[in-house]
Amino acid sequence: MKTKAAVMWRNAGNFEITELELDPPKEGEVLVRYDYAGLCHSDEHLRHGDISVEPPIVGGHEGAGVVEEVGPGVTQIKPGDHFITSWMPHCGRCRFCLMGKSNICDNGAFLMQGTMLDGTQRLHARGQGLGGVDLLGTFSQWNVIPQSSVVVVERDVPLDVVAIAACGVPTGWGSAVYAADTRPGDTTVVYGVGGIGINAVQGASHAGAEMVVAVDPVAFKREMALKLGATHAFATAVEAHEFVWSETRGQGADACIVTVSLVEPEVVTDAFALVRKGGTVVVTALANPATKLQIPSLELTLYEKRVVGSLFGSGAPHSDIKKIVKLYQNGDLRLDELITNRYPLEEVNQGYDDLLAGRNIRGVLTIDH
Structure with missing residues (x-):
């Protein structure tokens, strides 16, 4: 069958809308x-x-839609099911899955490889095969994906809203609830309140933090953070640091969560300086592979501070995505407010231009068929 998709044909540049040939699903797809x-x-x-x-x-x-067909060996999913994607196609058998850490399953080796789990491809165009980001390629009308990437939801769940629960929401929420281990009465600082950071704010508030401090240079993002659980918001790290030191009488924050657009060493160094003895710095944002962090080793040892990475919210994606949906349905987590603008598939690059310009918390593509 044919499908229209946004394709990255080079190592950098804009997505190009291209018609592709799509093969049927194979075993487990x-x-x-x-x-x-x-x-x-x-x-x-x-x-x-x-x-x-x-x-x-x-x-x-990040995607949501309807299952059209299942391949051989698929028994827990059926055509007509509504679903949200989970970008880690966990195997359920590796050491990390068995530890309850399916977010760092060994299948993560396939995420940017450009193939399915069997090493082959289902998409074709211009005489070559194509993969999909995280084996999902959600910027497409149709696609073939692993069964373990499908989180089935009830049909009354609004797919246009919960599509963002595929990544940004559980990643941010889990960064605060799991990775930072936020406790009632804590002081939590979140650096960067875009699509992930705003949910770290919601997660910290949900977990009972007494002070949730949002740091972002964009005024409307600070305003949104204050509406969704932040107690205070500042444009710069310097302002936030002065406030936290004053309010905690020099003890510092219990946790600092780094969810900026792209990690630079300075933001992690600042966060490390602000956390208290025994405090935790959570680095959730991505960085250029060449980026090296800089923290004072003596302070790390003498004050028992911790620096931890967090992938997909440091939890179990399938159960956490379902939990996020339930929290949303119960009114305990707000998602509608996070969707700033909606775009047709053909305007995917405009959506990202708006993100870079600070106009979006989260943009959503509406895909026509």
Whole structure:
């Protein structure tokens, strides 16, 4: 069958809308129709070459839609199911899955490889095969993806809203709830309140933090943070640091969560300086592979400070995505407010231009068929 998709044909540059040929699903795979896709910053990194991928590749890893067909061996998913994507196609058998850490499953080796789990490809154009970002390629009308990337949801769940629950929401929420281990009464500082950081704010508030301090240079993002759980918001790290030191009488923050667009050493160094003895710095944002962090080793030892990475919210994606949906349905987590603008598939590059210009918390593609 044919599908229209936003393709990254080179190592950097704009996505190009291209008609592709799509093969049927093989063993353990499903054919899905994407109705909505979130514009996560991770795919924007492809446009600027910050993340290395094997082009050509279909963009997008946040998606929601309907299952159209299932391949051999698929028994827990059926045609007509509504779903949200999970970008880690966990195997359920490796050491990390068995530890309850399916977010760092060994199948992560395939995420940017540009193939399916069997090493082959289902998409074809211009005489060559194509992969999809995180084996998903949600910037496409249809695609074939692994069954373990499908999180089935009830049919009354609004897919246009919960599409962003595929990555940004559980990643930010889990960064605060799991990675930072936020406790009632804590002081939590979040650096960068875009699509991930705003959910770290919501997660910290949900977990009972007494002070949630948002740091972002964009005024409307600070305003949104104050509406969704932040107690205070500042344009610069210097302002936030002065406030936290004063309010905590020199103890510092319990946790600092780094969710900026692209990690630079300075932001992690600042966060490390602000956390208290025994405090935690969570680095969730991506960085250029050549970036090296700089922290004072003596302070690390004497004050028992911790610096931890967090991928996909440091939890179990399938169960956490379902939990996020339930929290949303119960009114305990707000998602509608996070979607700033909606775009047709053909305007994917405009959506990312708006993100870079500070006009979006989260943009969503509406995909016509």
